[in-house]
Amino acid sequence: MNPRRNLDEAGGIITQRDPTRCIVRLRTPAGLLTPEQLEGLGRCAREAGLHSVHLTTRQTLELPDVDPASLGTLLAALSENGTPLGAERNEVVNVVACPGSATCRLANVETYPLAKELDRRFFGVELPVKVRIGISGCPNMCAGERLCEIGITGIRHPLRDAGRCTGCGTCANTCREGAIVMVNGRLSLDADSCVECGMCIDYCPFAVLTDDGPRYRITVGGRRGRHPSLGQELLTVKTPEEVVRVVGAILDRVYRRAYAGRHFADQLDLLALDDLRAEQ
Numbered sequence: 001m002n003p004r005r006n007l008d009e010a011g012g013i014i015t016q017r018d019p020t021r022c023i024v025r026l027r028t029p030a031g032l033l034t035p036e037q038l039e040g041l042g043r044c045a046r047e048a049g050l051h052s053v054h055l056t057t058r059q060t061l062e063l064p065d066v067d068p069a070s071l072g073t074l075l076a077a078l079s080e081n082g083t084p085l086g087a088e089r090n091e092v093v094n095v096v097a098c099p100g101s102a103t104c105r106l107a108n109v110e111t112y113p114l115a116k117e118l119d120r121r122f123f124g125v126e127l128p129v130k131v132r133i134g135i136s137g138c139p140n141m142c143a144g145e146r147l148c149e150i151g152i153t154g155i156r157h158p159l160r161d162a163g164r165c166t167g168c169g170t171c172a173n174t175c176r177e178g179a180i181v182m183v184n185g186r187l188s189l190d191a192d193s194c195v196e197c198g199m200c201i202d203y204c205p206f207a208v209l210t211d212d213g214p215r216y217r218i219t220v221g222g223r224r225g226r227h228p229s230l231g232q233e234l235l236t237v238k239t240p241e242e243v244v245r246v247v248g249a250i251l252d253r254v255y256r257r258a259y260a261g262r263h264f265a266d267q268l269d270l271l272a273l274d275d276l277r278a279e280q
């Protein structure tokens with residue numbers, strides 16, 4: 001895979017409805033900004049004579065109404081501010097992530113460090129198709145990761161110590177999927193219904209339910225747009241490092257095998273991603 005193209009070929013500078021102006025999209029992985037970056041962004045916008053900053057649906061920021069003649073100065077100032085030019089063409093675009101375990105009590109995994117690492121490794125790499133990456137800390141899918149070309153979801157699978165189960169039924173009442181039923185005071189788990197959210201593990205009052213560590217479920221081929229669909233499960237791995245390796249392998253297949261002009265989701269057969277399972 002090649003690193004980012006030249007500036008004039010890269011995404012992030014978007015022609016506006018008024019063709020004498022353009023929109024500048026920023027690179028803000030996981031939508032995280034420091035207070036200093038926010039202040040600096042305001043200063044950059046003011047100095048460029050701009051009157052608004054737009055928050056996008058994919059956790060990026062856009063500066064509308066930019067005079068193309070001022071682009072050089074503006075982009076240099078934005079880069080110095082740590083909020084450089086973003087992406088929106090056939091490349092890896094902004095990595096989105098929910099807060100994960102940084103703040104969310106339902107999270108199974110950390111999301112921010114993984115989003116930053118995926119951005120550091122893969123942002124803007126040249127590809128035949130656009131690839132969006134999304135990460136959610138649990139199957140509630142707040143980051144919409146399964147609508148991305150590559151999605152990562154934090155999961156936990158419940159394991160039961162049958163001998164210690166009191167049959168209290170708290171887990172069955174907790175499960176929103178109806179995946180746990182009590183039969184004659186004994187718990188029965190329907191694996192097909194379980195989304196591996198891990199909630200029953202936290203709610204068991206006797207710590208009978210456990211897990212063998214959080215996992216990252218990787219999905220491919222999600223899409224938004226006119227014909228939205230969920231990404232398909234590819235494989236599940238144990239560590240953020242494995243996620244980065246698998247994402248790299250997927251992007252390598254996309255770079256080598258995908259055709260331009262067709263959506264990622266329509267080329268899954270060409271990418272032969274199932275082979276990656278065998279390599280695990």
Ligand code: SF4
Pocket residue numbers: 098099100101104105106107108136137138139140141142143
């Ligand atoms: S996806 Fe899960 S972990 Fe992330 S914000 Fe939503 S509920 Fe919390």
Ligand code: SF4
Pocket residue numbers: 156157158174175176177178179180189193194195196197198199200201
């Ligand atoms: S992990 Fe979630 S979906 Fe699965 S049984 Fe427990 S509460 Fe239900």
Ligand code: SF4
Pocket residue numbers: 160164165166167168169170171172187203204205206207208209
């Ligand atoms: S909450 Fe725990 S103790 Fe109660 S039925 Fe479920 S596994 Fe058994």
